[in-house]
Amino acid sequence: MAPTKVQIKWNKQTFSEVPLDTTGTALTFKQHVYELTGVPVPRQKLMCKGAWKLALKDDDDLSKLSIKDGAAVTLIGTADVVKEPVEKVVFVEDMAQADQAKTGAILPAGLRNLGNTCYLNSTLQCLRYVPELRQALNRYTGTGANEQPFLTNALKDTFNLLDGNTEPVPPMQFVMLLRQQFPQFAQQSRGHFMQQDADEFMNELLTSLAANLRDAYGLPSLEDAGNFVDALFGMEVEDTLSCAESEAEKPVVKRDHVRKLVCNIQGGAGSDVKINYLHEGVKLALEGTIEKQSEVLGRDAVWNKTTRIARLPRYLCVQFMRFFWKATPDSQDHAGVKCKSLRTVTFPETLDMFDFCNKTLQDRLMITRGRDVDNILGKDSKKKGDGLGGDGADPEAKGEESSGNGSSEEEAALQAALAMSMADSVDEAVPPAPCGPGLPIDFKGLYELFGVVTHKGRTADGGHYMGWVRQKGDDWLVFDDEDVSECKTAEVLQLSGGGDWHMAYLCFYRFKGTGGVADEKGPSREGKEGAEG
Structure with missing residues (x-):
């Protein structure tokens, strides 16, 4: 019924x-x-x-x-209050690839090697973790009359593909456009694409991006940088030339712009200069001699050249000058050969840029550094009483301190602190001007290591590149093309050279503010011998 x-x-x-x-x-x-x-x-x-x-x-x-x-x-009758449905538990393995990648519960995707493209893959994985660059790329429309937006758009697409995948991504479009725009990266030998230099690739890529990214894209302003890339990575430097052969010749001061610092490496047999630490190599690269016409002497003369930084960036790249050209006068063709320096050069987790800045920029930094002199110097009253840094200090320990922490800085810091104490309160002290586009007012000139491109092998035209990127805190990711693994900070700091293992070639640093580093989050949307690559 x-x-x-x-x-x-x-x-x-x-x-x-x-x-x-x-x-x-x-x-x-x-x-x-x-x-x-x-x-x-x-x-x-x-x-x-x-x-x-x-x-x-x-x-x-x-x-x-x-x-x-x-x-x-x-x-x-009245019904019960409607309860929100309990969120259904979804297991990672049941999610789509794009959702799996967003959770961060699994390792991010790597980049497939498309024929000796490890130089490219390793560099892109480091740049991928610069959130400001990601934001600028996603906002870029490519509508300018004089722009060639293809490579810039291809980079944006490649990064977004990596964000939405857990399987390795082949960057075919980006590599194809790169080789079209820069034919040197399409060179072949015996039918195979040749290994290229990661630093040369980054230079060309940043130059291409700088031509397109002309707006601030979220930065407070570009100031005098002129484009987004130089506001993010660029430095303004002040070159001072003084004639070594005539005191009557007036010094010449000029300004220039660079997108990286170079760490020169010396210390072979018979060398008077031995570079063991990054800050020593950077200082060596910022000082040297050139030949230049002297009006007083009426001829070419030797000039001393000293370079100091006048404007700092949010992100800092340091290149280790590992590859060099060696003459071969005894060979049949006298063509010379490319060589690689295997010397151990230690790089710090925190890089202090104070000693590399000009006087004007140092004065700005000292206003904020003077408020916390002991922390900046890495010393307290007890350590000072123990005589650290004096004649009895271990020279090895001295070298391992963050670059730029010398007696000159201590004196400047104390002078700044004394000057500020003359005010009724710290708040009444004159606030410093920003040290660069997008840098906080309280910036102290300190940078934290967040990315490293390493090279393994003994030749510049061979070997293998890998990328190492800080994920969060002490956790790092290792990008070996399509293979991705995890490691700790201690392992990264051991990539200083001295053998046939991977050694740092490019080091990427990000500014440290009062609240910590620039960004410890992942990407944001708003080793093999021979001829391996």
């Missing part, structure tokens, strides 16, 4: 053709009403004219009631 169907009216709602089994109990029918309306059984008052008197009771026998098909049943 088919169940009787009734119509239930509740407030302004009407439920039609609700089945009512007259062979069942009233309580069963009320439970069904609860499922429809959310009104609990104890609160229900069900009334039906001609079928039963007053409200239906739980123990009423429905078979003895005069319930006709289509009868109108009125419900009075």
Whole structure:
């Protein structure tokens, strides 16, 4: 026998053709009403004219009631507060690839090697973790009349593909456009693409991006940088030339712009200069001699050249000058050969740029550094009392300190602190001008290591490049083309050279502010010998 169907009216709602089994109990029918309306059984008052008197009771026998098909049943009662549905647990393995990549629960995707493209893959993985660059690329429209947006758009697409995948991504479009725009990266030998220099690739890529990214894209301003790339990576340097052969010759001061610092490497057999630490090599690269016309002497003369930084960037790249050209006068063709320096050069986790800045920039930095002199110098009163840094200090320990922490800085820091103490309070001290586009007012000139491109092998035209990127805190990711693994900071700091293992070639640093580093999050949307690559 088919169940009787009734119509239930509740407030302004009407439920039609609700089945009512007259062979069942009233309580069963009320439970069904609860499922429809959310009104609990104890609160229900069900009334039906001609079928039963007053409200239906739980123990009423429905078979003895005069319930006709289509009868109108009125419900009075308030429903329970509707609860939000409990979020269904979704396991990572059940998610789509794009959702898996977003969770961060699995390792990010690597880049496939498309024929000795490890130089490219390793560099892109480091740049991928610069959130400001990602934001600029995603905002870029490529509509300028004089722009060649193809490589810039291809870079944006490659990064976004990496974000949405867990499997290795082949950067075919980017590599094809790169080789078209810069034919040197399409060189072949015996039918195979040749290994290239990661530093040369980064230089060409940044130059191409700088021509297109002309807006601030989220930075407070470009200041005098001229384009987004130079605002993010560029430095303004001040070159001072003084004639070594005539004191009567006036010094010449000029300004220039660079996108990286170079760490010169010396220290072979018979060398008077031995570079063991990054800051020593950078200082060596910033000082030297050139030949230049002297108006006083009326001839070419030797000039001393000293370079200091006048504007700092948010992100700092340091290239280790590992590859050099060696003359071969005794060979048949006298062509010379490319060589690689394997010397161990230690690089710090925190890089202090103070000693590499000009006087004007040092004065700005000292206003903020003077507020916390002990922390900047890495010393407290007890250590000073113990005589650290004096004649009895370990010379090896001295070299391992962050670059730029010398006696000259200590004196400057103390002078700045004394000058600030003349004010009634620290807040009354004159706030310093920014040290560069997008740098905080309280910036102290400190940078944290977040990316490294390494090279393994003994030749510039061979070997293998890998990328090492800080994920968060002490956790790092190692990008060996399509293979991605994890490591710790201590392992990264061991990539200093001295053998046939991977050694740092490019080091990427990001500014450190009062609240920590620039960004420790992942990408944001708004080793093999011979000729391996």
